[in-house]
Amino acid sequence: MLLEVRDLKKHFPVGSGLLRASGAVRAVDGVSFSVDVGETFALVGESGCGKTTIARMVLMLERPTAGAILFDGKDLAGMSGAGLKAYRRQVQAVFQDPYASLNPRLRVRTIIAEPILAHERSGRAALRRRVEEVLDVVGLPAAAADLFPHEFSGGQRQRIAIARALAVNPRCIVLDEPISALDVSIRAQVLNLLADIQERFRLTYLIIAHDLALVEHFSTRVGVMYLGNMVEAGPTDAVFDRPRHPYTQALLASVPRPDPDHQPPLDAIRGEIASAMAPPSGCKFHPRCPRAIDRCAVEVPAWRSLGRDHAGACHLAEGA
Ligand code: SF4
Numbered sequence: 001m002l003l004e005v006r007d008l009k010k011h012f013p014v015g016s017g018l019l020r021a022s023g024a025v026r027a028v029d030g031v032s033f034s035v036d037v038g039e040t041f042a043l044v045g046e047s048g049c050g051k052t053t054i055a056r057m058v059l060m061l062e063r064p065t066a067g068a069i070l071f072d073g074k075d076l077a078g079m080s081g082a083g084l085k086a087y088r089r090q091v092q093a094v095f096q097d098p099y100a101s102l103n104p105r106l107r108v109r110t111i112i113a114e115p116i117l118a119h120e121r122s123g124r125a126a127l128r129r130r131v132e133e134v135l136d137v138v139g140l141p142a143a144a145a146d147l148f149p150h151e152f153s154g155g156q157r158q159r160i161a162i163a164r165a166l167a168v169n170p171r172c173i174v175l176d177e178p179i180s181a182l183d184v185s186i187r188a189q190v191l192n193l194l195a196d197i198q199e200r201f202r203l204t205y206l207i208i209a210h211d212l213a214l215v216e217h218f219s220t221r222v223g224v225m226y227l228g229n230m231v232e233a234g235p236t237d238a239v240f241d242r243p244r245h246p247y248t249q250a251l252l253a254s255v256p257r258p259d260p261d262h263q264p265p266l267d268a269i270r271g272e273i274a275s276a277m278a279p280p281s282g283c284k285f286h287p288r289c290p291r292a293i294d295r296c297a298v299e300v301p302a303w304r305s306l307g308r309d310h311a312g313a314c315h316l317a318e319g320a
Contacts, residue, residue, distance in 0.1 A: 002172060002204050003035040003058070008067035010053050014277060025276045027053040029228035030067070035172075035221075040198070040205040042219035042236070044212065044251070046273055049225040051208045055174050058206060059093055071172075089119045092165035096177035098157035102149040102164075108135075109145035112164045119168050134163040137200075138193060155186035159193065166197065175207040179214065191218060212255050216240050221309075224248045227284040228276055230303075234310030245312045246291050283315070291316060 043051035
């Protein structure tokens with residue numbers, strides 16, 4: 001496995017009075033999963049479920065409150081110097097909004113060259129070659145290097161962001177809602193490009209998405225999150241065809257499926273997601289769960305196997 005997340009927590013203190021912390025938002029509350037080389041692992045769930053915070057911790061933009069992130073078996077917390085620099089090179093990101101993620105004052109050549117120069121010494125000619133090489137990989141002409149981001153469409157800008165991520169030969173790319181800001185007409189093209197470069201360079205993807213159709217089409221395994229916890233995880237086809245957790249069932253029921261043989265039970269998600277500062281006792285989903293039993297309000301469900309590489313946390317899955 002390439003990436004492993006173990007019992008990861010991120011609690012944001014909330015201040016009050018004389019800036020003393022009076023509580024904490026438990027954005028991520030003990031999440032574990034692993035991602036194998038060359039696979040696409042998707043994190044899904046409603047806004048506020050913690051999926052973006054996990055991505056930010058993997059990218060070292062946030063420091064975990066507890067737990068560990070291991071890359072190639074090495075704990076990020078213990079990395080420093082050359083090891084840390086190598087990690088930053090090997091794990092790149094493509095963000096949702098290609099309008100915000102590219103500096104409008106820089107030419108594309110400088111945007112793509114920046115990460116290269118941060119990681120290696122490179123002469124002018126070699127740098128020029130590398131920039132033009134990655135532009136070609138993402139389907140843009142060499143002349144694009146001399147233009148500014150505003151001279152491109154949204155889809156082309158996302159290609160530039162992908163080129164920038166590829167420029168340093170990463171092993172893993174975190175894709176944070178990579179197509180949701182793009183026109184529907186060009187989403188498939190960007191997805192195809194991501195699939196092509198994954199195969200060509202044996203990339204591992206961690207994708208954050210709320211678009212379940214995208215996740216079903218694009219990921220190999222999926223983790224469903226609710227209020228800071230993973231509630232179900234497994235191969236994408238198993239989770240989408242036979243969702244076992246009531247939250248996953250409700251989430252999938254909220255989007256139409258093209259295959260009438262694979263329609264999950266029609267349970268709409270009722271009510272609002274609770275506050276991550278004061279989450280419900282027991283199973284955090286119990287106030288909204290159509291199948292809740294008395295025990296759900298008082299006892300946290302254990303994580304248990306639901307089949308081959310498929311697992312979840314629900315009292316009703318006991319004995320599965
Ligand atoms: Fe619903 Fe109870 Fe299962 Fe939670 S543990 S998902 S409340 S049935």
